Structure formats: C-alpha cells, structure tokens
Amino acid sequence: MKKIRIESIGVSYPRKKFWKIGSLSHAVRAGLSCLKNSNYHPMDVQVLINSGIYRDGHYAEPAFSTFIQKKLGINTEFQGRRTLSFDLQNGGCGMLNGIHVLINLILSGRIYSGMVISSEANADKKPDPNYQYINSGAAVMLDLSPNSQIGFGNFVFKSFEKYMHLYSSFVSLAQKYGRLFIEKKKGLEDAYLACVQPVIKELLDEENLSADDISFVIPSQISEYFLNKLPENIYFSAEKIINLTHQYTDTLTTSVFLSLKHLLDKKVIKPGQKVILLTVGAGITVGASIYYF
Secondary structure, three states: OOOEEEEEEEEEOOOOHHHOOOHHHHHHHHHHHHHHOOOOOHHHOOEEEEOOOOOHHHOOOOOHHHHHHHHHOOOOOOOOOOOEEEEOOEOEOHHHHHHHHHHHHHHOOOOOEEEEEEEEOOOOOOOOOOOOOOOEEEEEEEEEOOOOOOEEEEEEEEEOHHHHHHEEEEEEOOOOOOEEEEEEOOOHHHHHHHHHHHHHHHHHHHHOOOHHHOOEEEEOOOOHHHHHHHHHHHOOOHHHEOOOOOOOOOOHHHHHHHHHHHHHHOOOOOOOOEEEEEEEEOOOEEEEEEEEO
C-alpha cells in the first residue's frame, strides 16, 4: 500500500523575549527552512494548508495562509502554476488534521506535493495571563513515499464534547485592535489524559500493533504534569514518551513537530522505527497517527 511521507521539515524555534517575532514571521521562517531542506521548489507546492490558531492582528479573514503564501513566493502570479491555500483550524490537532487532508489529496492523484504550516503568536501588549504559548513555527512538505514501508500509517481523530467547556478563547473588540482572552478550567489536563487512551488503543488496533512495537510517542508538550501522567494512561513505558517541556514548553499547534525536528536533528529516531504522533487540543479533540521511519 502506498504511503505519504514527510519529504522535508522546517521549524522556527521560540526566540528570546527581546527578539520575539510574530506569527507571520515564524510561519515564513519555518516555510523557508522546509523548502531549503526539500528537493522541491516553491512552485511545486500545489496546496498550502495553514493550521495556526493565534496570529498577528487576530486576523480571521482573509485566510492567513494567503499572507504566508505571498511571503514564501509560492505561485503568486496569475499565469502558470497555481496553488490552493486555505486555513484549517482544530486547536492543538490542527497540523495533524492538515496533514491528513493533504495525504488524501495526494493519494487521490490530484496533486503530487503540498505543505502544511503553522505558527502561533499573540501580539497583545498585555497578554492574558492564561496565554502561555511560546511563539514558534513549523512546516512539513509531503509527497508520495518512494518506499512503501516509510511514511504515515492510519490516523485517528476523536472529539469528546462533554469536556468542551474546560477550554475557551475569544478576542474582545472592546479594546483597539482587539485583545485575546483564554479560559482554562480546573481539570483540563486530567480530561486530556482521560481522552488519549481510547484514541491510542484504536490506532494500535487499526495498525495491528502493540505498545511494544512503538519506539517513541511524541505528544503535545502541554506540561510536565501531563507528560508525567501520560505513560500510565496509555500503557507505555515512560522512556518512550518524548518530554521536551524543559526546552520548548507548550507551543500549541507546532508542539509535536518542533519535537519531531529536534529528534531527527539529534538522530534519536532510527530507520525501521515506528513513532506515534499524538496531538491534544480544545474540544476536547485528540488526534494520533503512526509514522514508519
């Protein structure tokens, strides 16, 4: 069976507070890094999906992906090749959702390559104390894997609406340029932990694998508490759970892919290993996929 692979990955790591930059700059830096590491040119990006949630100026329309596409110089002329770009938002699961959509487009034969990109930033002068995401960006280029043993396996996404009241965010227009407010209620992370187990079980069942077959789980880097409790909730040994919160803390949509890039750069992941990408976000929504290296 054909697999879709991550052909290249690029990130824009969190920067020191004094040099903090916005969501568009982080997205462009990640996109440029991804293209630099790729065998493809900007004109080869046939679909561009942006999954960032918090962005410069609290833009809702037009799609923020169009700003990113222009800055990256991806088929912005009216003649020649064209690129479809759009936003796809689903909290911390957004980037994995975008990858799932792009995979199906490639498998349909309509396109041969595309990019999923995300960034997070809050430009408010006095941010809500509950906004604790560090500015960052991440991008992946996908194409058809030349090796049927390497690439993404199945995906599982589940929403648990009974917990949706535990996390909410909105932009108030009572202030000039708007101000972002976030409300996180007590028990949110325990609810996250309660929701991940059935998703991991279903994913392993679909792939006919056990926990012993998985080398690592790369989860959303929500907090030390979440990551320390995760092993007992998904029945994996703690050694297999990647915890980089001491280095990056929570960056929401980009979290898993900053961690993945870190592991690839450090050559922690070896050929032949299987890795679970586990994303968790408001909703509560949990998304997971297995990647075969």
